[in-house]
Amino acid sequence: MLRALRRRWNAYKYRFVPWLALNLRRKRRTLRYVPESSQDKIISDEDVFETLLKTFKALFINDLSRQAHILALLPEIKCKYLGLLTVEQKQSTVNSHNHQSQRVLSPEEVLFNTLGFSITRDQSSLVSAGTGVFVTKGFVPKGTVVSMYPGTVYRKHEPIFFQSLGNPFIFRCIDGILIDGNDKGISRSVYRSCSRRDRLGPFQMSDESWLTAALQNPLAVGQYVNNCSHEKAANVCYQEFDVPEYFPVELKQYLPNIVYSHDIESHLRCVVLVTLRDIKQGEELFSNYYTVVN
Numbered sequence: 001m002l003r004a005l006r007r008r009w010n011a012y013k014y015r016f017v018p019w020l021a022l023n024l025r026r027k028r029r030t031l032r033y034v035p036e037s038s039q040d041k042i043i044s045d046e047d048v049f050e051t052l053l054k055t056f057k058a059l060f061i062n063d064l065s066r067q068a069h070i071l072a073l074l075p076e077i078k079c080k081y082l083g084l085l086t087v088e089q090k091q092s093t094v095n096s097h098n099h100q101s102q103r104v105l106s107p108e109e110v111l112f113n114t115l116g117f118s119i120t121r122d123q124s125s126l127v128s129a130g131t132g133v134f135v136t137k138g139f140v141p142k143g144t145v146v147s148m149y150p151g152t153v154y155r156k157h158e159p160i161f162f163q164s165l166g167n168p169f170i171f172r173c174i175d176g177i178l179i180d181g182n183d184k185g186i187s188r189s190v191y192r193s194c195s196r197r198d199r200l201g202p203f204q205m206s207d208e209s210w211l212t213a214a215l216q217n218p219l220a221v222g223q224y225v226n227n228c229s230h231e232k233a234a235n236v237c238y239q240e241f242d243v244p245e246y247f248p249v250e251l252k253q254y255l256p257n258i259v260y261s262h263d264i265e266s267h268l269r270c271v272v273l274v275t276l277r278d279i280k281q282g283e284e285l286f287s288n289y290y291t292v293v294n
């Protein structure tokens with residue numbers, strides 16, 4: 001009974017305001033101080049854009065057989081991607097009218113071939129911290145986009161009360177935008193309904209697969225990254241990224257975020273996790289849940 005209560009408290013205390021206030025000064029080492037919100041970015045938006053583009057293009061090419069409806073509708077997209085195929089891939093695509101003979105890799109293999117690492121969720125190395133995220137293969141150099149924080153994006157004043165009850169997966173951006181990365185309960189239903197609402201014919205504007213065990217975008221596990229502690233320093237940090245208008249429409253199906261409402265016209269907010277140092281195979285990712293912007 002006592003042990004169960006202690007476990008619940010350890011999981012909850014990070015949301016208890018008096019506990020936070022008392023520990024802010026004591027926990028200096030586990031706080032991230034940023035002089036100004038404009039100085040919060042570890043890498044440039046262009047670098048984030050390039051990494052996402054490279055990864056999503058590789059996922060799209062690997063998945064051409066499932067993209068037939070898009071390719072049939074927009075021949076210019078077909079030309080663009082056929083030009084990017086390797087000779088071997090082209091041959092197997094040409095040999096087969098419906099692309100069935102193309103060798104399809106798992107999204108994790110595509111990530112490894114494209115960025116040189118793969119990541120996955122597993123039991124955390126911290127006692128009673130539940131699930132965490134690990135680099136399972138390869139090596140991640142400092143300053144690399146290693147993961148994305150999936151979820152529904154709420155602008156200030158949008159209704160999130162019921163979704164937020166007992167929900168440890170709500171990420172707060174510096175400007176007050178909230179991202180609900182919970183893959184269960186009401187949060188899950190809200191994401192699915194917004195994602196289906198925004199579908200444009202054959203074009204999916206966001207990825208729903210992070211709600212399942214079979215991820216289409218293997219980066220979309222950032223909501224499971226645990227908080228750093230005195231024993232485990234942060235090795236990644238969050239960075240906000242607004243998806244530009246010119247983001248290729250055929251690649252939006254891999255974006256793991258969707259806006260809750262279209263009342264205000266704005267760019268889609270995504271949050272990526274960027275490595276603060278080189279990370280080796282087998283290491284768990286730790287972020288800093290508490291960033292103080294002066």
Ligand SMILES: C[S@@+](CC[C@H](N)C(=O)[O-])C[C@H]1O[C@@H](n2cnc3c(N)ncnc32)[C@H](O)[C@@H]1O
Nearest residue numbers: 011129130131168169223224225226227228229
């Ligand atoms: C966003 S979730 C992270 C995923 C979580 N580990 C899970 O399995 O669902 C945040 C929750 O993870 C747990 N957590 C995160 N960092 C922790 C840490 N350093 N020590 C203990 N629990 C932690 C807390 O329960 C926290 O409310």
